[in-house]
Amino acid sequence: MDMIRRTLVVAAIGGAALAAAPVFAQDKFITVASTTSTENSGLFKAILPVFEKQTGIQVRVVALGTGQALDLARRGDADVLFVHNKRAEEKFVAEGYGIDRNDVMYNDFVLVGPKSDPAKVGGGKDILVALKTIEAAKAPFASRGDKSGTHSAELRYWKAAGVDPTAGKGSWYRETGSGMGATLNTASGMSAYVLTDRGTWLSFKNRGDLTVLVEGDPRLFNQYGIMLVNPAKHPHVKKDMGQVFIDWVLSPAGQKQIASYKIGGQQLFFPNAKQ
Amino acid sequence: MRAPSSILPLVLESVSFVAGGRAIVDAISCEIGAGSRTVIVGPNGAGKSVLMRLCHGLLRPTSGRVVWRGVGTAAIGRRQAMVFQRPVMLRRSAIANLEYALALQDVARADRTRLAREAIERVGLGHLAGRSARVLSGGEQQRLAIARAWALRPEVLFLDEPTASLDPTATREIETAIAAIHACGTKIVMTTHNLGQARRLADEIFFLNQGRLAEHAPAERFFTAPATAEAAAFIKGELPWT
């Protein structure tokens, strides 16, 4: 019948189109689960081409909050993990999901907020005092609320300050449940205080009324670590290529690339691998 | 060409069709024989169209039986065709609509083109063969529907109010086509609400009223000396019909 023939022709064309799509695949690659801060700040875009050119290994970065990135790696959906929540990373390794965690670099967190600064925390050097003041003033505070590295750090500061911000949920304490950029957008929109990593802040363009108010507290130190997903747990992990990447990031060449990444003359990340 | 063994006569044994609790066709028994032109008439809602669909096999009787009593009863569906009040044409050329119908009857590809071409010429639409069927006028579409039925060389052709929505010129063309098909030996069974048309075309009349077969007579006698008061009233135009 005509109709059946026509349908078959269409199906054949469709099949051919699908079959002609292997351009999609490239086999020499690794998948790195990382954080929005490293991706959004443009760091990977700056350093990865150098690595890829040297080794021919394509690095595919899936950028998520650190919590999500850890989950992803735990399921075996990444070869290398490059995140910033040292405690969670050490737990990850202790549970056997990762091996050989190494410090890579650090940057720092900064507390940003509206220029009007209703809680009057600007210029302070103590993050704990600043948070207590914000809580006392019931000034709007935007939290990631997404179990990311930055969120975990923020919660640690609240705890150290002896404040339970969740009591202010729904009023002054607002959890966005999204990434750093989205949370900055929200904070900018409602003139709220927000804790952010400096890298994302420097590359963030929609600042509106926001400005850096508190920085320089040693507690705001933000350490990034890298590790291989455990091939014993997930046999498909590309351990050789993954190790090549890790070794490069930790090598003087890789560390130099990280140090040389700047926005507006400002260095974003400070390499501190122990070699 | 007459098939070697006829499927006729068609016998209805106390056929009823009930829908929505109402008997639309009510215990009709009759026999429709070969050769003649049978015209079913009756007022609006008498059950003409339903009766025709029961005969053609599109509807199943609620009770009773529709039986083809002829010898050659294999593949009865292929020995009969039907033309509806509103022709349904597929979105393709006029000639392709005919070829489609032939393909459904497993006619060999080479024969399809020839049979379709013959049929479309017979209804005088040869010059429109390549045009899309759906953009033809109502009258042309109905002639095409007749050509489609004709191409199948049915032994029996059912027509349900084939000219109900057509103007006089188109009606005349359809009537000519029906006469030509009958002349080729096809049994004609049609319904009409047009008494003039019934007079022109009928050899025998089935008169339906309120789902019952009120009168069955040769056309001549039906129009000159109706046996029932209902039929007489109908002929005089005293029963509501459309």
Add this chain to the structure above:
Amino acid sequence: MNSLHEAFGQAAALVASGDATLIEIVLLSLRVSLTAVLVAALIGLPIGAAIAVGRFPGRRTLIVVLNALMGLPPVVVGLLVYLLLSRAGPLGALGILFTPTAMVIAQTVLILPIIAALSRQAIEDAWSEYQEQLRSLGAGRLSAAFTLLWDTRFSLLTAVLAGFGRAAAEVGAVMIVGGNIDGVTRVMTTAIALETSKGDLPLALGLGVILISLVLILNAAAYLTKEAAQRRYG
């Protein structure tokens, strides 16, 4: 609004620059969504025809479910496909998570109900008009279904376009199963999400303008084709 103005400027500048990355992203978007539409149409149209013409127990329930599935949240689809394709999932061995193939699968799942439900409606309407004629001509349900698929082709094009629009516009599913990997799985919508999170709203909006223009051009082309064909075929 100033940033709206800026967005159109950005869009124009982006298009004028012929930026290779942009072209790559646009092509990947089209390739992923068009492939998904093709696959979903090949599966969805016959399903729609079968439900329209078929008579089987549970048919009405199936129609209701199908109609409801038209509103599937992309994130849910993304999550389901992610769990399927994840290394820890049942299809993990395929190793296609974070590839365009995974995105095609997610979008196919997302738009299959749309194409099936809309085509079911169109074909059922035609079926009620054609049914007696086709049965009279001796067509069985299967061959009637194929006839109707071809005869309603102009209406079905609209169903397929609706599927394409949804596929090209969604971000939730491709973000999860594609991972928005630069140069590999970054498409228009995930690029827009990324630029938004970087706070570069004009660029994000500019990309949005380009995306909408593309969908508009495709729809206009399809509409004109359909109109011309409809004039010819009635």
